Amino acid sequence: MSSKTRLRADGRWSRISLFSALLLATAPLTAAPVQAQQATAKIDASRPGPQVHPDIFGQFMEHLGTGIYGGVWVGERSSIPNDGGYRRDVLDALKAIKVPMVRWPGGCFADEYHWRDGIGPRNRRPVKINTNWGGVNEDNSFGTHEFMGFAQRLGARTYVSANIGSGTPAETSQWVEYLTAPANTTVLAKERAANGRKEPWKLDYLGIGNELWGCGGNMRAEYAADVTNRFITFAKSGNGKMLKIASGPSDANYEWTETMMRMSAKHIDGLALHFYTRPRDEKWEDKGPALGFPEREWASTLQHTLQMDEYITKHSAIMDKYDPDKRVMLAVDEWGTWYDPAPGSNPGFLQQQNSLRDAMVAALNINIFTKHAERVKMAAIAQMVNVLQAMLLTDGPRMVKTPTYWVFDLYVPWQGATSLPVTLDSPWYHKDDVAIPAISVSAVRDTAGAVHVALVNADPNRALPVSVDLGGVQASGASGRILTAGEMDAHNSFDAPDVVAPAAFDGASVSEGKLSVTLPAKSVVVLKLR
Numbered sequence: 001m002s003s004k005t006r007l008r009a010d011g012r013w014s015r016i017s018l019f020s021a022l023l024l025a026t027a028p029l030t031a032a033p034v035q036a037q038q039a040t041a042k043i044d045a046s047r048p049g050p051q052v053h054p055d056i057f058g059q060f061m062e063h064l065g066t067g068i069y070g071g072v073w074v075g076e077r078s079s080i081p082n083d084g085g086y087r088r089d090v091l092d093a094l095k096a097i098k099v100p101m102v103r104w105p106g107g108c109f110a111d112e113y114h115w116r117d118g119i120g121p122r123n124r125r126p127v128k129i130n131t132n133w134g135g136v137n138e139d140n141s142f143g144t145h146e147f148m149g150f151a152q153r154l155g156a157r158t159y160v161s162a163n164i165g166s167g168t169p170a171e172t173s174q175w176v177e178y179l180t181a182p183a184n185t186t187v188l189a190k191e192r193a194a195n196g197r198k199e200p201w202k203l204d205y206l207g208i209g210n211e212l213w214g215c216g217g218n219m220r221a222e223y224a225a226d227v228t229n230r231f232i233t234f235a236k237s238g239n240g241k242m243l244k245i246a247s248g249p250s251d252a253n254y255e256w257t258e259t260m261m262r263m264s265a266k267h268i269d270g271l272a273l274h275f276y277t278r279p280r281d282e283k284w285e286d287k288g289p290a291l292g293f294p295e296r297e298w299a300s301t302l303q304h305t306l307q308m309d310e311y312i313t314k315h316s317a318i319m320d321k322y323d324p325d326k327r328v329m330l331a332v333d334e335w336g337t338w339y340d341p342a343p344g345s346n347p348g349f350l351q352q353q354n355s356l357r358d359a360m361v362a363a364l365n366i367n368i369f370t371k372h373a374e375r376v377k378m379a380a381i382a383q384m385v386n387v388l389q390a391m392l393l394t395d396g397p398r399m400v401k402t403p404t405y406w407v408f409d410l411y412v413p414w415q416g417a418t419s420l421p422v423t424l425d426s427p428w429y430h431k432d433d434v435a436i437p438a439i440s441v442s443a444v445r446d447t448a449g450a451v452h453v454a455l456v457n458a459d460p461n462r463a464l465p466v467s468v469d470l471g472g473v474q475a476s477g478a479s480g481r482i483l484t485a486g487e488m489d490a491h492n493s494f495d496a497p498d499v500v501a502p503a504a505f506d507g508a509s510v511s512e513g514k515l516s517v518t519l520p521a522k523s524v525v526v527l528k529l530r
Helices: 088-096 108-112 144-154 169-180 187-194 221-234 254-264 295-305 307-322 356-371 403-410
Strands: 039-043 058-060 101-104 157-161 205-208 243-246 270-277 329-337 376-382 392-395 398-401 418-420 422-425 428-431 434-437 439-445 451-457 464-469 478-483 503-505 508-511 514-519 523-529
Touching: 039 439, 058 329, 088 144, 088 392, 088 398, 101 144, 101 205, 101 376, 144 157, 144 169, 169 187, 169 221, 205 221, 221 243, 221 254, 243 329, 254 270, 254 307, 270 295, 270 307, 270 376, 295 307, 295 356, 295 428, 295 434, 307 329, 307 356, 329 356, 356 376, 356 403, 356 439, 356 451, 356 523, 403 478, 403 523, 422 439, 439 464, 451 464, 451 514, 478 508, 508 523, 514 523
Parallel strands: 039 464, 058 101, 058 376, 101 157, 157 205, 205 243, 243 270, 270 329, 329 376
Antiparallel strands: 039 422, 392 398, 418 439, 428 434, 439 451, 451 523, 464 514, 478 503, 478 523, 508 514
16 A cells, blocks of 8 residues: 555565664654663653644444444344443543543545435435445444534544545535534425434544545545545534545555645645555455564554654645644544454455554554644544554454553543653664664653553563653652453453453652663553652
């Protein structure tokens, strides 16, 4: 999906960048000697950074596999406990991590979705074939009202991806009108009321298509920019400000960003970036397994995900040329791990297990987003339930929280907090031809004034001491939680749901303005200074 830019040991190039050897830490990094055994960091509380927008913890739900049907929506008549058709266990779990925003209905599905198929009595909605994901029937029982009701129950902002690839500007503008027109005004507002919703909804984000360079229409960037400008012209919210997110690049497609910003920057509020982490990147069809992987693939996965920092840095630099005030956000609205399908599953359902390795990926990326909070103001992990790097897995009446879920739980204080600049000098983790900084750090001051520090040890074999100069932050101690496990592919199952779960951590101390902690191997530790 992107250019190949790393020289391998055999002299060929693959996609990990040489630049990653210098800029893969989530804070500015001074290359430490290979033999260094201690990480040192410094927080500069005198220069607080931008807010970490809550929506970087957003979620993505697509009509894909059991991500919605069975994962979120079971219908009012289901024996599975539900609230108006939504699984209660899923609602409760997502509320607990304060899900701030949800993106729907896709994904590739969005550019074949016609919103009128998903309104009105469910038993009269047309049944179609989901041609993107598994070739299964789509009965449209989860549509506009169901999505908005789900977001309302979560207290989450709404992000709707419009059909640009096979739809029309009129279809998109009418959908926005149906969603947002004041009560008893237009014909569409009255139709909405007839379908059970008198008052308008608040639509926070409108996606102008999805992956227009690929499944959204295989467009050239210049044509995509023209189409984007056309659709935006006619999409007008009747209920508050609606931010418009253009279909942006994948991975290192900097030419796409250049063109979209040059032609559309003044019309859009955000540019989407998509990037999926894989252990293997020689062939898209061979990504590697979610479980039972060797240490080499633990290392390559983390090396690959750390490219997020390089991509954000370079796309942001292009955006700065056309938007020096940083009005247009970089919205990383699809990110996460993508492995080979779970054995025995429908390959079109993108079903995979979720292990401690995925937790590390999540924590590393959140640290990266925190570093780039000035430009990255929204993100959506793919996907929320049962698909790719999911928060939750369900099977009939059973539900389990994944290691990734617990990382989002650890980082709840980051939502809406003020980022604090961190410099870092880290030891390196080496495995075969892979070398990455072993430690990642981010720090924030929450809305109540407390300072939190997140520390990641990517080395699966070594505990590493870390010393953090608190830079004037007044503290006498620190306490928090740790996420780790004995095996690299440790995971939670329906029969063993608590193999990977946070535990209290009291291994940190504060003395003379410095935080000292020894991070266990392959761990995520989040501390609150007191």
